[in-house]
Amino acid sequence: MKIEYIPHPEEIEIQPKDFIYVNYRKIDNYAVSGYFTFLSTAVGVKVEKIITKRLSYLGNKFKHKLHNMIHSQLIGGCGKYIESLIGLEELCDGCEKCSNIAKTCLEYGPLRLSTLQTMTYSKNYKKLHVTDKLFEDIAEYCISKSKNKEGCFKELDETILSTISCDKLVIWVNESRLHPNEETRNHMHMPREVIDIILRKWNVKSVKLNMIFYTNGGLCSVDWLQYNYFTPVRLNDPYSITEKSSDLKFSHVDVRMSDSIYCVRGFGNHHSEIIVPRGYHNFIPNIRRLFPTDKISIDLSHWFYIAETDIEKKMSTILQVVTMEKQRKLSLSMKFFVKSSIVKKVNEETNKAELRKLAPKYRHRRVNFQSCVRRSLPIDDVDQYLEEFNQEKWIGRRFQVEDIENLFNFNLNVYIKEKELEEGFDKQLLQEYPNSFVGHFYE
Numbered sequence: 380m381k382i383e384y385i386p387h388p389e390e391i392e393i394q395p396k397d398f399i400y401v402n403y404r405k406i407d408n409y410a411v412s413g414y415f416t417f418l419s420t421a422v423g424v425k426v427e428k429i430i431t432k433r434l435s436y437l438g439n440k441f442k443h444k445l446h447n448m449i450h451s452q453l454i455g456g457c458g459k460y461i462e463s464l465i466g467l468e469e470l471c472d473g474c475e476k477c478s479n480i481a482k483t484c485l486e487y488g489p490l491r492l493s494t495l496q497t498m499t500y501s502k503n504y505k506k507l508h509v510t511d512k513l514f515e516d517i518a519e520y521c522i523s524k525s526k527n528k529e530g531c532f533k534e535l536d537e538t539i540l541s542t543i544s545c546d547k548l549v550i551w552v553n554e555s556r557l558h559p560n561e562e563t564r565n566h567m568h569m570p571r572e573v574i575d576i577i578l579r580k581w582n583v584k585s586v587k588l589n590m591i592f593y594t595n596g597g598l599c600s601v602d603w604l605q606y607n608y609f610t611p612v613r614l615n616d617p618y619s620i621t622e623k624s625s626d627l628k629f630s631h632v633d634v635r636m637s638d639s640i641y642c643v644r645g646f647g648n649h650h651s652e653i654i655v656p657r658g659y660h661n662f663i664p665n666i667r668r669l670f671p672t673d674k675i676s677i678d679l680s681h682w683f684y685i686a687e688t689d690i691e692k693k694m695s696t697i698l699q700v701v702t703m704e705k706q707r708k709l710s711l712s713m714k715f716f717v718k719s720s721i722v723k724k725v726n727e728e729t730n731k732a733e734l735r736k737l738a739p740k741y742r743h744r745r746v747n748f749q750s751c752v753r754r755s756l757p758i759d760d761v762d763q764y765l766e767e768f769n770q771e772k773w774i775g776r777r778f779q780v781e782d783i784e785n786l787f788n789f790n791l792n793v794y795i796k797e798k799e800l801e802e803g804f805d806k807q808l809l810q811e812y813p814n815s816f817v818g819h820f821y822e
């Protein structure tokens with residue numbers, strides 16, 4: 380079950396609205412309780428997974444009410460067998476009810492420090508979710524409990540217990556936090572030693588980075604930076620200053636950018652070229668230094684901001700970004716969602732539509748995956764909130780760049796909406812441009 384609040388992408392100061400989306404359907408705040416009852420009694424759903432998103436933007440009163448309704452009506456009712464609980468602490472900042480669920484489920488988080496401190500039991504999680512804010516809170520907690528660097532690291536060792544283990548650590552990175560003395564929103568520094576000790580003591584096997592624009596992480600704290608005990612790291616800092624982890628190794632690293640704006644833009648897929656780069660071309664080299672791995676998969680956004688112009692240039696930019704540092708022994712794959720308009724251009728002299736070519740170095744690889752279904756609310760184009768999310772089928776094609784000598788393989792899986800492919804192209808135009816990019820979608 381998914382319960383979420385959807386801010387408008389152009390909204391700077393977010394004003395709480397009087398509706399949320401439950402399972403992709405718009406529900407007025409006053410009707411939520413009735414809807415939960417309906418689901419658990421009339422429909423009889425068995426809730427195993429609850430994901431709440433961006434609910435910290437709700438007004439305070441409704442926030443608490445919703446938190447309690449989720450516990451009493453969903454978890455206490457049809458959610459007796461809850462396996463995953465994600466995001467709920469955003470509403471309560473960590474409470475006993477939530478930490479009790481953490482004790483029994485397989486996937487939980489993002490953890491607040493107070494919840495982490497209740498985890499003194501021994502347990503293996505399938506997934507644990509943490510945030511950059513938690514890393515900061517842990518660093519500051521350890522500093523506050525000690526008198527010097529040595530004492531601080533001893534405190535850190537006692538805070539992160541090896542009785543807990545998790546197969547996958549999901550790290551939520553807020554790319555739009557504010558520094559108290561700066562105007563620009565950015566991804567803020569994280570204390571490296573805190574991340575490293577978590578990865579080691581929890582015996583993490585794979586990592587997922589969840590890049591997000593809208594969170595109420597808000598102001599970041601800078602106190603810990605004044606102590607020089609911890610090494611500050613950011614995924615968008617110049618990679619040459621990031622030290623490579625010597626003994627850690629992960630089976631793979633996944634990156635989710637469905638809720639990202641800045642990071643996605645940094646990979647070259649936004650229509651606006653005027654925006655200042657934010658250093659995300661350092662992303663892959665930094666991932667390999669912090670979380671050593673030979674396999675990275677990245678899901679670019681399919682809804683907040685998707686590419687609209689010039690597929691040839693976008694694919695070249697992406698290749699340029701991912702090979703900024705020469706990678707050895709890396710298998711990288713990326714899902715890239717684009718509008719169909721990206722494959723055409725209008726010749727200014729003849730005023731006729733032309734089809735763009737496949738970017739240099741890529742070649743089409745026939746594989747049999749080739750479609751996926753995604754839901755989205757089209758609020759980038761239309762200023763309205765639909766009653767229900769659109770559910771759309773995307774058709775994909777794989778384009779590969781291979782460097783055999785360096786054991787580097789890059790698969791860029793490009794997706795276009797099935798609907799747009801069916802409507803968009805006349806056969807004659809496709810025949811006129813036999814080497815077009817979009818032609819591969821009709822083979």
Ligand SMILES: [Zn+2]
Nearest residue numbers: 471473474477
């Ligand atoms: Zn709670």
Ligand SMILES: [Zn+2]
Nearest residue numbers: 585631632633
């Ligand atoms: Zn994975």
Ligand SMILES: [Zn+2]
Nearest residue numbers: 650684685759
């Ligand atoms: Zn846009």
Ligand SMILES: [Zn+2]
Nearest residue numbers: 743818819822
């Ligand atoms: Zn082809």
